Amino acid sequence: MALRTPLSRACLRTKISPATSVLSQWRRGNATVAPPVTQDATGSKGPTAMVFMNMGGPSTTDEVGTFLSRLFADADLIPLGRLQNYIGPLIARRRTPKIIKQYADIGGGSPIRKWSEHQAAEMCKILDKTSPETAPHKPYVAFRYADPLTEHMYQRLLEDGFGGGKGGRAVAFTQYPQYSCSTTGSSLNELWKWRQRLEGKRATGEVDPSGSIQWSVIDRWPTHSGLVEAFAQNIEAKLAEYPEDRRDNVILLFSAHSLPMSVVNRGDPYPAEVAATVWAVMQRLGMKNQYRLVWQSQVGPQPWLGAQTSDTVKNLMKKGNTDMVLIPIAFTSDHIETLYELDKEVIGEDAEGHEGVKRVESLNGSPVFINALADLAKVHLHSGVACSPQMLLRCPGCVSERCLEQKKFFAKQDQRLEAV
Template sequence: MSKFAVVLLNLGGPDSLDAVEPFLYNLFCDPDIFKIPVGQKLFAKLISHFRAPKVIEEYKLIGGKSPIGHWTEIQRSKLEEKLRKKNLQADVYVAMRYWKPFTKEVVDKIEKENYSKVILLPLYPHYSITTTGSSFNEWNRYYKNESDKLIFIKSYYLNEKYIAAINQRIDETISKFPEDVKDKIHIVFSAHGTPVSLVKNGDPYSHQIKETMEAVMKARNYSHPYHLCFQSKVGPMKWLEPATDKMIEELSQNGIKNLLIVPISFVSDHIETLYELDIEYRHVAKESGIENYYVMTGLNDSDLFVDALLDLVMSNV
């Protein structure tokens, strides 16, 4: 079999405190998220400069940088190893949308090689124009070789091994709760929110998130009550609801005191899980009277998740 490439597409994250402001600038320059007809670069410069000091303080609390690069590299190396064990000539790359290694750098490397095909595999199981769509668009801006070599994997939110990987992590988290409350746990699925306008325009992300949640709970025979909410709102527009912090408060008011938080739209830990869920919303939970609050560890180095990625590649070679 001829040689092929797999490119894992991900968000990226600042690898130092000095990288926070330029990372934010790149994010706010993205026309697939922030559609500003005139002066988007000026807007991005101003808002990234304004937001950077607060965000830097948050990164200080989780180790001074984003771990997304670390976990993505582990996923990359594990996938490459599994492919080569199948005697496949495969090189696996990582292309980040807003930080290093940038998409353009990876395109330049791949165009110098004579690959028979290039499989673009997003580390976003659910499709949204703001994530997978944005990464595909960025790739297409730079890739000039034969387009018939490209394979775009749009989503895999119901992949059985992906669902199993989430449930493996949920079971690990349940084991941390006191024995006498394990049957009183409520599972709270927290997904990164999007503006409601995206949903109205046909973005399938929020519907796919719900389908993943239902598949996860069906696979575990609906072991616990469960809920869906959304986090990480930015700006004044209307976003998907209910908000995660409001959901935590509401559950406590209804007498629920044991919460297991599942970051459903993320495949590796980063600031939204380690700071927003595990620090900021933990404070909300404590203030609300929640007695046991555990955040599920991201899929990170999960072999089951890498097996899901392997299956996706194998079905396209």
């Protein structure tokens, strides 16, 4: 969510990369609703619900206002202090007209839902073959600020025969490879909240907790070999577009969504984990090119993690460096941050459309990436572990009671997994 103007005049920037051959086969708009699943276990430990968690995005311009209202109401993502409930809606209303125009410029809506549903469904097909004991694997998507919301996903789980006294296994699979309290943490807080509300006394242990959904979490995967390979292959494909005599001199700019410095200074692990992904990708590429990790989508006048992507591109061009490749290293599919912010603002405006400034294709439907997701899920399902030890460590400066209770809940899920 890019922002180069003061908070009171801010306008969300979301970008979408050029349409790919796969994406062109799909129409923008509401995604097709998948048929209901049932508790038709074919494996000894199935079925298993695989829930992809992400920020989400409006599928149509009509959904932009509601999306922004939810986004600015989330203090985990954009902390606005005690006046959050007043300032958040105000900012959302002021930004809505401009953001509607930005989504119109990228085709009328975000493709993130379609890509998420595609990735989840394809991953589950692979899992049915590679992990038959936990089959069938049923794909779900839970967005934080857009449909399908976490609460709607949870209601669908119950309707499909998970929980509600029937038990069943579900995996919350974050689609943010690098953990941040603002993204994965916020999504897990929301999941925990709706579990407590929708599974009633079973959620608190007052009534047969074995009848509630048994949850585990894939909470981070910044250096998974499949993720690194998928990024590396896309970078190599883009570098191949440059003449051979220029190729090794192309500067690689790994761009990730920025964070407020107040969140960073609290001890959020996101900057370190993004840097770990960048280092792993550069190692795979043989360290042939110069590179930098830069940050995009700053919102408001407060200090944010930098250097900013837009400023970096402009400054490098002033120094005569006109061959640059932008790599969205913290995104697993196209959305407004890639298609509008990087493609139209950074490349189209900051670089003035210079032919030497390009963007790497997003992961989207990459078979390498989808196989990586399946590998991550299989290892997790067979581990008997509810979440990583790192997830249970709170930020040193964290004072959120909701975060504490959410972590306690997932820590207790380990006990249930061992009993299976």
